Amino acid sequence: MWITLKSIYALRRCSTRAYTCFGVRSNSLVCGKTHPKWHSAVSAPAGFHSNSAQCVSRKLVRNGEERPTVICIEGNIASGKTTCLEYFSKTNNIEVLTEPVAKWRNVRGHNPLGLMYQDPTRWGITLQTYVQLTMLDRHLSQICGPVRMMERSIFSAKYIFVENLYKSGKMPEVDFAVLSEWFEWITQNIALPVDLIVYLQTKPETCYERLRERCREEEKVIPMEYLESIHQLYEDWLIKQTSFKVPAPVLVISADDDLEKMLHQYEENKERILSAQRT
Numbered sequence: 001m002w003i004t005l006k007s008i009y010a011l012r013r014c015s016t017r018a019y020t021c022f023g024v025r026s027n028s029l030v031c032g033k034t035h036p037k038w039h040s041a042v043s044a045p046a047g048f049h050s051n052s053a054q055c056v057s058r059k060l061v062r063n064g065e066e067r068p069t070v071i072c073i074e075g076n077i078a079s080g081k082t083t084c085l086e087y088f089s090k091t092n093n094i095e096v097l098t099e100p101v102a103k104w105r106n107v108r109g110h111n112p113l114g115l116m117y118q119d120p121t122r123w124g125i126t127l128q129t130y131v132q133l134t135m136l137d138r139h140l141s142q143i144c145g146p147v148r149m150m151e152r153s154i155f156s157a158k159y160i161f162v163e164n165l166y167k168s169g170k171m172p173e174v175d176f177a178v179l180s181e182w183f184e185w186i187t188q189n190i191a192l193p194v195d196l197i198v199y200l201q202t203k204p205e206t207c208y209e210r211l212r213e214r215c216r217e218e219e220k221v222i223p224m225e226y227l228e229s230i231h232q233l234y235e236d237w238l239i240k241q242t243s244f245k246v247p248a249p250v251l252v253i254s255a256d257d258d259l260e261k262m263l264h265q266y267e268e269n270k271e272r273i274l275s276a277q278r279t
């Protein structure tokens, strides 16, 4: 099975078992340099699903590059994540990666985000499959500085949005099963390090107001209950820490305040955020 990834990887082998063919390809242009096309042609153990315990760690990792500190900004829809990233983008040596919403609104002329809001049962799987792919691409994209700040993560895509669709009865079980299989394969086989999660904690009411103000066409149908469900899932994941594994320490920033106060809070927390320790 050949897999094409955008970044460079080497397969860290930790077992002396015989391997069959498993390749990783890179075709990306990085800071002006083109990387060799093919990297690492090693293989997965036969039947790796059933005997994966024999291979303690065989994740795909970057090839000799020093990795940056990775900080993910998490929060409800319209909680202020992009605005927060805009603030940090003015700081030297921080690479800011916003969510690829433009792609979710236009993939080869189709709008899976809009379709999902119109008919979540039919199109939830379509949007979330694409979100998973594009978020993976974000996590794996080439390093351009010592600190990377990302809007959300592949983890919240699954633990919050896919979970919400499924739990609310809007995603068929088979769609959820397929997405879960993909997610588990990805996270078990590819190293996706996160060093700090900054959770912008808001009341759902605040998000509702900001959503109305932002007025994104596809989101006009979002009711308050949707924001409440997303809020609850975030709280269970990052505050109570009772639902899913939290991949990094969490810094909670209360984000209901007006813009001026928020910018002040970001300034105050800047050192703490940027000095996140690599795990």
Ligand SMILES: Nc1ncnc2c1ncn2[C@@H]1O[C@H](COP(=O)(O)OP(=O)(O)O)[C@@H](O)[C@H]1O
Binding pocket: 075, 076, 077, 078, 079, 080, 081, 082, 083, 084, 210, 211, 213, 214, 255, 256, 257, 258, 259, 260, 262
């Ligand atoms: N602290 C704030 N007070 C009032 N409005 C805000 C604040 N932060 C962001 N906004 C506005 O709310 C909307 C959503 O913010 P945005 O940063 O796009 O949220 P997200 O990226 O989390 O969806 C935008 O119109 C933005 O200008």
Ligand SMILES: Nc1ccn([C@H]2C[C@H](O)[C@@H](COP(=O)(O)O)O2)c(=O)n1
Binding pocket: 075, 076, 077, 078, 079, 081, 099, 101, 113, 127, 128, 131, 156, 157, 158, 161, 162, 219
């Ligand atoms: N996995 C995801 C991630 C995001 N969305 C939706 C929610 C919003 O309508 C839009 C962008 O989110 P924002 O950055 O504004 O919080 O994408 C989703 O449905 N599934």
